[in-house]
Amino acid sequence: MSAARDGERIFIKGNEAVAHGALAAGCRCYFGYPITPQNDIPELLSSLIPEAGGEFVQAESEVAAANMLLGSAACGVRAFTSSSSPGISLMQEAISYMAGSELPGVIVNMVRGGPGLGDIGPSQGDYFQAVKGGGHGDYRLFVLAPATCQEAYDHMIEAFHLAFKYRNPVMVLGDAILGQMKEPVTAWTPRLGDSLSHDDTEGAEWRLEGSANRPARLLKSLHLEEGALATHNKKLVAKYKEMEQEVRAEECLCEDAELIVAAFGSIGRIVKSTVRHLRDKGHKVGLFRPITLFPFPTARLEAMAVEGKRFLTIEHNTGQMVEDVRLAIRHHADSAFHGCMPGDLPSPDDFVHPILNVLEGK
């Protein structure tokens, strides 16, 4: 496979969309270590990135891959790594350092079933890890959750933009369904001057490049002086607050819905089919699909709770995002929960009865 041309309609897997999207975003370095179900990403990039004049390294471990990302990010270069659940756990040390050192990198997690070695089948079991920090210390990642191969492509372009805008690691959280499904994607490249494009000046005020004609720069996460860490962490908190302006969600048939079904990623897409099917039969249900998992679309959910809507959260885990939904609506409503087990592949039919049961107050 060669690099996609602008406007070209390509029939690719979600994993391949991630790789093509990263290339279109101007990514120059990829570091990774094989793990199912995301191996198409390094396999594709091992030829596409060098062809584009960039660097591909198959690291000796996920630990090393994430630290290579940290090093490239410190140079102000667009770089990313991808992995799946157990591998992402190994990367958490470096991700925490990146957050602490305010370095912009992109991490893709094509989630598989867990805990432990679990299963190579799909799951959303890494929601907590993605949105609550994941590694040690008090920090957040910006988290995007694509539901289609096109979104996987688009989110990679947005992820690099957001990573540099906020000098923060960004995670694109997919799963084995998205990674392995194939559908048409329209390739596009951000035009120079667009908000999503990058130029040679990106990171020029902080990146490491040798200290010619200026004082030496230091990128670090160690703050030992009295009060220094407190000052630093307050700055991080302010940054996380600022990220809320980017909050995004898909709303489908929500306006007159009695019951809002909250679901993200691949499950959000499957639930959308269920919701449409139930609408056809006259049931007043709608889908609310958070696209930014951090920052979480809290205000919009709360507004719907104020309108008197009821809620059901459906996830491919035993109950994680439902905690954020409940936090958002807690003064006005509660959310029911339906979880499908990690490793299973649910169909729209599987969600009909869980939704109807809540709608009918059973």
Add this chain to the structure above:
Amino acid sequence: MAEAVIEKEAFVLPENLADRGSHYCPGCHHGIAHRLVAECLSELGLVDNTICVSSIGCSVFIYNYILMDTIEAPHGRAPAVATGVKRARKDKFVFTYQGDGDLASIGLAESVHCANRGEKISVVFVNNTVYGMTGGQMAPTTMIGQKTTTCPGGRCEDREGSPMKMAELMASLGGTAYSARVATNNMKNIVAAKKAVMKAFRCQTEGRGFGFVELLSACPTNWRMSPVAANERVEKEMIPYFPLGTYKDFE
């Protein structure tokens, strides 16, 4: 009338070495190692073009003494971070500065694979046979019989294995272009040490591959010794087990 005194400056502060007091313990060799690195960078004209990867332990503060662009790496991961730096900016001079716990224990995989890939970076490895900053625990390089806070009866070969010889190990890897062991316990050895650091750096500037230099150093505080006795220990105990010399060379 007094005769005019002609003074000759014998000791000049390298341009990239900060004029500040040291936080290291009395008798510690990090100061010597820092100076060697600073002098070599300066003499090779690399000061403005260098990215340093600092590691964990006492030496993390190298950035307070040598004025250059620096990124702080997690424990043991400096060679992986340096790989990312070098791949992103091939035109920059990149080196790591690591202690024995960092390089030979937690970061052994990163060290070995970085060398084996032949990354064009330089590694300055300070071996003082002990974990310094955390208070004197056993390192992979701790000598047999050496007492530390986690082997209070002395390191036992049966229980803890034998001290790792990193210069030899690194020399065995395909991507390593230069590997040497030197010591910083006396003037003669320091002069030789500078030559080795210089060569490990030239390894990179000349595009030869991975350059590695191990500096046998003293940690009087954690060895519970005076600085003079610590220097003697380097000579009498460390050098016989960790022989000085060049284990791989590109010339």
